Amino acid sequence: MFKKVLVANRGEIAVRVMRTLKEMGIRTVTVFSDPDRIALHTLFADEAYPLGGTTSADSYLKGDKIIEIARNSGAEAIHPGYGFLSENADFAELCRENGVVFIGPPASAIRQMGDKVTSREIMTAAGVPVVPGFDKPDMTEKDALGFAEKAGFPVMIKASAGGGGKGMRKVDKAEDLGKALRAARSEALSSFGDGHVYVEKFVEHPRHIEIQILADNYGNVLYLGERDCSIQRRHQKVIEEAPSPFVPPEMRKKMGETAVQAARAAGYRNAGTVEFLVDKNHNFYFLEMNTRLQVEHPVTEWITGLDLVAEQVRIAAGELISLKQQDVKLQGHAVECRIYAEDPDNNFMPSPGTIQLLRTPAGPGIRDDSGIYEGGEISLYYDPLLSKLTAYGPDRDSAIRRMCRALDEYIVAGIKTNIEFHHKVLNHPEFAAGDHDTTFVSRHLDELTVGNSREKSLAVVAAAIHYYLNNKPVINSGQAQKCSQWKHFQRSGWL
Numbered sequence: 001m002f003k004k005v006l007v008a009n010r011g012e013i014a015v016r017v018m019r020t021l022k023e024m025g026i027r028t029v030t031v032f033s034d035p036d037r038i039a040l041h042t043l044f045a046d047e048a049y050p051l052g053g054t055t056s057a058d059s060y061l062k063g064d065k066i067i068e069i070a071r072n073s074g075a076e077a078i079h080p081g082y083g084f085l086s087e088n089a090d091f092a093e094l095c096r097e098n099g100v101v102f103i104g105p106p107a108s109a110i111r112q113m114g115d116k117v118t119s120r121e122i123m124t125a126a127g128v129p130v131v132p133g134f135d136k137p138d139m140t141e142k143d144a145l146g147f148a149e150k151a152g153f154p155v156m157i158k159a160s161a162g163g164g165g166k167g168m169r170k171v172d173k174a175e176d177l178g179k180a181l182r183a184a185r186s187e188a189l190s191s192f193g194d195g196h197v198y199v200e201k202f203v204e205h206p207r208h209i210e211i212q213i214l215a216d217n218y219g220n221v222l223y224l225g226e227r228d229c230s231i232q233r234r235h236q237k238v239i240e241e242a243p244s245p246f247v248p249p250e251m252r253k254k255m256g257e258t259a260v261q262a263a264r265a266a267g268y269r270n271a272g273t274v275e276f277l278v279d280k281n282h283n284f285y286f287l288e289m290n291t292r293l294q295v296e297h298p299v300t301e302w303i304t305g306l307d308l309v310a311e312q313v314r315i316a317a318g319e320l321i322s323l324k325q326q327d328v329k330l331q332g333h334a335v336e337c338r339i340y341a342e343d344p345d346n347n348f349m350p351s352p353g354t355i356q357l358l359r360t361p362a363g364p365g366i367r368d369d370s371g372i373y374e375g376g377e378i379s380l381y382y383d384p385l386l387s388k389l390t391a392y393g394p395d396r397d398s399a400i401r402r403m404c405r406a407l408d409e410y411i412v413a414g415i416k417t418n419i420e421f422h423h424k425v426l427n428h429p430e431f432a433a434g435d436h437d438t439t440f441v442s443r444h445l446d447e448l449t450v451g452n453s454r455e456k457s458l459a460v461v462a463a464a465i466h467y468y469l470n471n472k473p474v475i476n477s478g479q480a481q482k483c484s485q486w487k488h489f490q491r492s493g494w495l
């Protein structure tokens with residue numbers, strides 16, 4: 001087993017990964033950019049090394065520098081977290097060439113699954129259902145039209161090098177197809193340097209349901225149930241849950257076995273996620289395979305009782321997965337709310353600043369994977385994710401109720417957050433009934449973002465605190481020793 005591992009990430013995921021490493025008795029090394037000199041992950045690690053630079057490109061994406069720090073610090077392995085270099089095949093390759101274990105899949109799997117057309121071809125050959133489509137290297141407008149007229153409009157044009165909705169275009173009628181194809185090609189070329197596009201039958205009102213996979217180096221591949229990630233805003237997941245209210249047990253088994261088939265076809269190792277589009281008739285289609293640990297992995301940890309980072313580290317260290325498929329038992333229900341430094345009143349623009357006050361939720365069935373602390377700075381340089389709040393209960397209703405209770409406890413002053421938005425989604429009858437799909441947020445955006453009453457009352461509290469702290473009655477030194485802050489504040493009734 002490794003004695004020292006470098007976590008090449010920042011924020012909540014870096015802290016989360018280091019927590020498991022510490023529990024495994026593994027020393028933790030991390031790297032930090034200039035603005036992250038006193039970030040939580042930097043303070044948390046046993047050893048922290050400066051990367052210099054401010055932007056991601058000048059720091060957390062400097063693969064060669066990270067590997068040099070790993071080697072000089074004696075770290076035998078690197079955990080990439082998610083984002084940054086976690087799905088960079090060249091970086092995974094560079095780790096291997098430098099004798100540092102990359103805690104993740106082989107570079108070949110990252111490369112192949114990173115190309116949408118290649119991954120579709122591999123899945124089709126493996127008998128994994130993909131959305132009915134048409135793809136040829138030099139597809140002509142005539143080819144595309146032929147497919148669309150046979151399959152029926154609307155269709156979706158997608159960029160092979162795209163992902164997360166980038167370079168996608170829905171086409172409703174034949175006369176729009178040519179223009180859309182040309183536009184999609186030029187956008188793909190300028191955005192991804194690869195103008196290859198393909199066409200798919202449009203799936204109406206799909207749900208996004210993904211299967212967690214674990215694969216060791218000895219051919220054992222497990223599925224760990226599904227996560228429903230249909231609450232998204234502009235292709236950004238906001239609320240996730242496990243299990244999905246839309247998936248009955250027999251469908252779970254079928255999807256899980258299909259995901260295992262997909263992982264084997266991709267030559268997968270370590271933790272990965274197979275994403276599916278699911279239509280209203282419960283047909284599921286391969287969308288893409290994410291070759292990293294996902295942001296939303298805690299909901300799977302809650303219902304399986306597993307620590308997925310520990311599983312990743314053990315697999316990377318060459319151990320066998322101890323579990324067999326029949327040992328995987330799913331129990332209860334978990335919901336995740338991504339807490340972002342964003343202003344819902346201002347079109348969810350990022351809300352940088354200093355965290356003046358922070359009270360995070362706790363208590364039964366609550367976990368807050370956080371990368372922040374009171375007094376810390378939230379900058380515009382990095383993703384505005386502050387923390388992931390997860391709530392677990394014996395069933396979906398109790399998990400949702402617990403999450404609402406936890407969100408009420410979540411106090412952040414000094415920056416705006418999307419906490420109120422979460423309240424509105426969780427209390428929406430369509431979500432409460434589990435009837436929502438990926439169009440939910442776009443269809444209900446107005447009612448989900450109407451006046452942030454809670455934010456306003458919070459601002460009043462923050463102003464009161466500020467006033468009090470700057471105008472509190474003077475206590476002479478003699479009294480100070482006798483009067484604790486707690487007693488002092490209590491008298492004012494503030495707390």
Ligand code: MV4
Nearest residue numbers: 131156164165200201202203206208232235438
């Ligand atoms: C689709 C689709 C409907 N039909 N493909 C969005 C991101 C990328 N992962 C694929 N996406 C979609 N592909 C066909 N043939 C609808 C979407 C889609 C979507 C999918 C999952 C989660 C959220 C979404 C939001 C808008 C559109």
